[in-house]
Amino acid sequence: MHSVVCIKQVPDSAQIRVHPVTNTIMRQGVPAIINPYDLFALEEALRLKDRFGGKVTVISMGPPQAEIALRKALSFGADDAILVTDKSFAGADTLATSYALAATIRQIAKETPVDMVFAGKQTIDGDTAQVGPGIAKRMDLQLLTYVSRIVSVDQEKREIMVERRAEGGVQVLKTSLPCLITMLEGSNQMRFGTMPDMFRAARYEMKFWDKTAAGIEDVAKIGLKGSPTVVNKVFTPSPRSEKAEMIAVEGGAPADVAVALLAKMAVRFPVVEKELAKRA
């Protein structure tokens, strides 16, 4: 079982602040981390390796300093890491990124066939959730998003069964390999790497692939040139002006509380009162 996990180095949004006057994002001094959603994908890939053997390859497209994120992924137990980095990738949107990563995965598969591609549900900086599905489409892979659990893998029949969170319930889906899975948050917990993993990660000679090594055929499809998305404006939404109100009810009996609440609602939303009167 060979899994490729796509990760991204992102600024730790928990530590980002917005400048109170200019409303711009203050990135200075904000530490870079592995996109938290990607860790669920990586852990799931590592679990498949634990169960079925094989290997886990981690890839990322980004600036040279993203090497730190890949090295960290290695310390969790990934076997190989490739940083796809080239000046011509700069300014890529999700369309261009998925093109570059799909090409990279094809290159990887030339050496060792790829059974599964994993990605996080989305990133915490872009929040688009488009790159994973974009790769699946470009590579013509079966796509399973928001997966909460891998139920079973049948290597003989090359089939996988997963649970997927959907609106109003959980879907149990079966599809054929190879496929691309984006993992849901909370579906597992990242392991604490072993000491040998730490040594391997510290000594690993990182692979840096430029656009040629990544097998990019059409340079018009990467970087800013290959990105139709235009960012018009970035702004911080103004805080809501409505204030919460405590409804105090003497004694606190549930029925009294409910009546008090309905009374408040009737005042604020007359339509509610009308509707209630109609039904009464």
Add this chain to the structure above:
Amino acid sequence: MEKFDVIVVGAGPSGNAAAYTLAKAGLSVLQIERGEAPGSKNVQGAILYSDALEKLIPDFREDAPLERHIIEQRMWVLDDESFIGTHFRSDDFNKPPYNRYTIIRAKFDKWFSKKVQEAGALVITETTVKGLLRDESGKVIGVETDRADGKVYAEVVILADGVNSTLARKAGFRPELDPKHVALAVKEIHFMPKETVEQRFNIQKTEGVVIEMLGKITKGMMGTGFLYTNGDSVSIGVGCMLSDFMEQKLTPYELLEQMKAHPSIQPLVQGGEMKEYTAHLIPEGGYHAIPQVYGDGWMIVGDSGMFVNAVHREGSNLAMTTGRLAAETIIELTRAGRPMSGANLALYKERLDDSFVMKDLKKYKDMPDIFHSNNQFFTTYPELLSRSAYTMLKVDGVDKQTKEKEIFASFREKRSLFGLLGDAFKLWRAFR
């Protein structure tokens, strides 16, 4: 099984100095740090004394992240409304190579660790050393980390794990920290435009000012405050003995807030944006608190060995020096083909005794006790000094001789003649 010549536990100044020196000499070195990155657990004022780093990395000025070189040192003694003090500024301090710099440790430690890694040491982070491995004879032969398959072996282990050094305590190398022997310091960094820093402190380019403070800002507790200028920020902090905080039931944070509100300090920090708030323990027990620092297969360096000169506010330079001396001892023994036994490692202690580290600590060996049991140095005297200055400088029609008498009477009233002589003697004994 992983085996190294040396394992260094901790990536602060002492651990980095040791790991750098050893790796540079071609020994195989593993450095283990429990923080997320080297330096993430480190806190300092921070002033870098060039000498200690120069002995490790002579050309450090070329790429180390330095904030400002210090050209002016202020010593302030404060009461609640005023300060009386000395300012020493000299253009001699403006002649390179500069002697002291202010630094921001988050940046500096990153740089220092990079040097260690470039020298060839293997650095592993987010890993805690749980305990030491020993052979039948009790000799330390490695460490056990908190990770699976976590045993790693080495000829010698250097404990550079800081003031708390759980490792040294667990191994029985050091007693529990005595609250009387450790200070708790808090610090904030306030950012403001570079020009504002330069205007407020009358400096230009990379010139910097430090202010060391003593007096009622510590509310009678044994401790000091400081204010350092960085490139586009000001570091301000205060530290007092932990036992005093416990007795006074004051939090360090409250103390720093009150200090920042002092009429002489407030204008220097106002308008800045606070971006960093840190707290740390400082081992200030001095000479008498230094434990046994070597044994069969182990050595202690830096804060873990209580190597801090509280009087002169020196710590990181002692850390770097002890780290370097420990490393040089190991290198010499390795080259001579001698084992890392306690008897051989005693050479480290000899080198320490020969260096400024032990000489300075010995000189001030009674200082902590004297100041600790005489809080008049932090309360009564600052007030008397300030009042005297005020009395002398106020022009109000009273003749100067009367004023002098008034001042002397105020000293006698507060401390009595006997008390004054006693205090003078104590100070003389402490500093001699």
